[in-house]
Amino acid sequence: MDLIEISCLLRDKCLLDPQKPIVVGVSGGPDSLCLLHLLHRLGYTVIAGHVNHQLRETAGHDEEQVKEVCRQWGIPLEIERVDVRSFAQNSHFSLEEGARILRYRSLMQFAAAHSAQALAVAHQADDQSETMLMHLLRGSGMSGLKGMQYRSFNPAFSLDIPIVRPLLQVSRTEIEAYCAENSIEFCQDETNSETKYFRNRIRHELIPVLENYNPQVRLHLEQTGQILAEENRFLEEAAQRAQKQVLLRQGEGFFLLSRERFLKLDIVLQRRILRNWMIELRGEIRDISFSVVEAGLSFAGEKNPVLVKPLLKSLFLASGEGQNLLLYREDADLGDLWPWLSEPSLPWRLSDEKVNLSRHWQIRCEIFAPGEITFDRDPQVACFDADSLSEQFELMPPAPGDRFAPFGMNGREMKVGDYFTNQHIPLLARGHWPILRAEGRVLWVAGLRQAEFARVSESTRRILKLSLLKID
Known part of the structure; x- marks a missing residue:
């Protein structure tokens, strides 16, 4: 294994800074211990993170082995024990997928707690080939067939902390040779040979068959991935x-x-x-x-x-x-798109200066004398003869059969639902659209059209101005 090449890769492809901490996922196997040893040897500030899945009888032994290695190397260690079986059963995941999710969650929590610049995991060249074949058999598109990257983000676990994979060009054989040269004692996961797991079937059954057709299949898969x-x-x-x-x-x-x-x-x-x-x-x-x-x-x-x-x-x-x-x-939060009434019913009085419909919308209420106000065609504003109305109003979503006489249509009534259709109001918006009622009648389809009822006339002495406002 070329340490100079690894150093350049850590700097140029993984974008790691030796002065900033890195959490390294350590299972106790050869790949992860090789990665931990390499980073420590090259002067990086590392914290080991071990997640005990509690799936194997030897899981406790692996945990103790990781503790001992970290003690000998003087590396801080974080440990988390997780109940994969219960999580997988309750969430309808396979054991493989459930273990992966809980493992990354825990490792990312370690990384966040230590303000780590990255989470380093020990996927290597053989893992890359297996992953590409798994994705191909599952019908993945290009984003899956490209394989794993040296540096990437997984939004399911963190938007801020990248996952780095420094060993993607290193084979399993090279890793085991490095461990032997540096007297690194590692654990063997006996389940790696069990073909009931999808990845293991790829590793032990499919790839050997493909190598009969092309002994360089792993190399060619890597090139295709690039x-x-x-x-x-x-x-x-x-x-x-x-x-x-x-x-x-x-x-x-x-x-x-x-x-x-x-x-x-x-x-x-x-x-x-x-x-x-x-x-x-x-x-x-x-x-x-x-x-x-x-x-x-x-x-x-x-x-x-x-x-x-x-x-x-x-x-x-x-x-x-x-x-x-x-x-x-x-x-x-669809109330960010359209006028939205959060409550099934919202009473208010003429004396109220404003009424909050939801976290995004508000109606402001003002009284003017004739001559103090200029009328325009803004549908967000409605003006009424205040003395033609009672003191009590109610805001409600539209009810089945609601009708009103839109202003300017000479008193001709229509269904509120038909009016929504004419105005191209999406069905999603209608169920929470604020409808102002007075004396049991629709007074205003807020933000769209007021009714003919209580319109301002030459005899009006007080004008009620209602303004629909977006408040964020």
């Missing part, structure tokens, strides 16, 4: 630029985009943008399959789509009557 990584980077940069063109609004739990601009993009960019946003909203990639993304693209391209398309549990794509698409989580 090519795909570079092309994936190029496409990702193009997707980031395209996202800015189609994105109209981003808020807590949602993306609002221009349907027209989105559909003008190449299908490659459409697929990547939708997938990226779905991952960002869910915080993980699990279940965001090809078929799920294609279902979203199909919905976006329909001329008369249904109003809401469930994509995954708690993740939806909606289309209004207009030209926008809304990708959102079930807990999204």
Whole structure:
């Protein structure tokens, strides 16, 4: 193993600073102990992190072995014991996936506690080949087939702390030779030979068969991964630029985009943008399959789509009557987009100066004499004859069968629901839209149209001005 080459890789590809702390994931096996020894030997400030999955009878022995090695080398150690079986069962993960999630959660917690510049893990060249084949068999796209990178972020575990993999070009044989040369005693995980695990079947069954066809299959997989990584980077940069063109609004739990601009993009960019946003909203990639993304693209391209398309549990794509698409989580703060009434009923009095509808919206109430106010066509403002109204008002969402006579239509009534349709108000917005009622009648569809009832006339002595305001 060339230490000069490793030093350059740590600096140039992993972007590590020897003066800043690094948490190293240490299982006790040859790969992780080799990495810990290398970083310590090269002068990096390291903290070992060991996660005991409590899945094997020898797990306790591995923990003690890691403790002893760190004591001998003078390296600080953090240990966490996790209940993988319960977590996997309750979350419907395989044991492999459950262990991976809990392991990274714990290691990232160690890294955050030590203000570490990175979490270093010991994936090596053989792991890279196995990972690429696993992703290929699972139907991954380019982002999966590119394999693991020297430095990357996993938003599911941390947005700020990168994961670095300094040994990606080092083979398992080289690692074991390094351990022998430096008298590093490591643990053997007996489950590595059990073919009930997917990765182990790839390692012990599939790769030997492929090597019969091409003895250099591992090298060629590595080269393919490098090519795909570079092309994936190029496409990702193009997707980031395209996202800015189609994105109209981003808020807590949602993306609002221009349907027209989105559909003008190449299908490659459409697929990547939708997938990226779905991952960002869910915080993980699990279940965001090809078929799920294609279902979203199909919905976006329909001329008369249904109003809401469930994509995954708690993740939806909606289309209004207009030209926008809304990708959102079930807990999204959609009140950031439209006038939104948080309460099922909100009473207020004429003397109140303001009323808060939700965290984003407020109605301001003012009284003027004729001549003190200038009328305009702002739909966010409504003016009424204050003396034609009682002191009591109520704000409520629209109710089935609600009707009103819109101002300027000579008293002709229409359903509030039909008015929403004419104004292209998305179905999602209607259920919380604030409707002002007075004396049991619809007085104002807030922000859209006031009723003919209690309109200002030449005989009006006091004018009630209501202004719908976005307060953040």
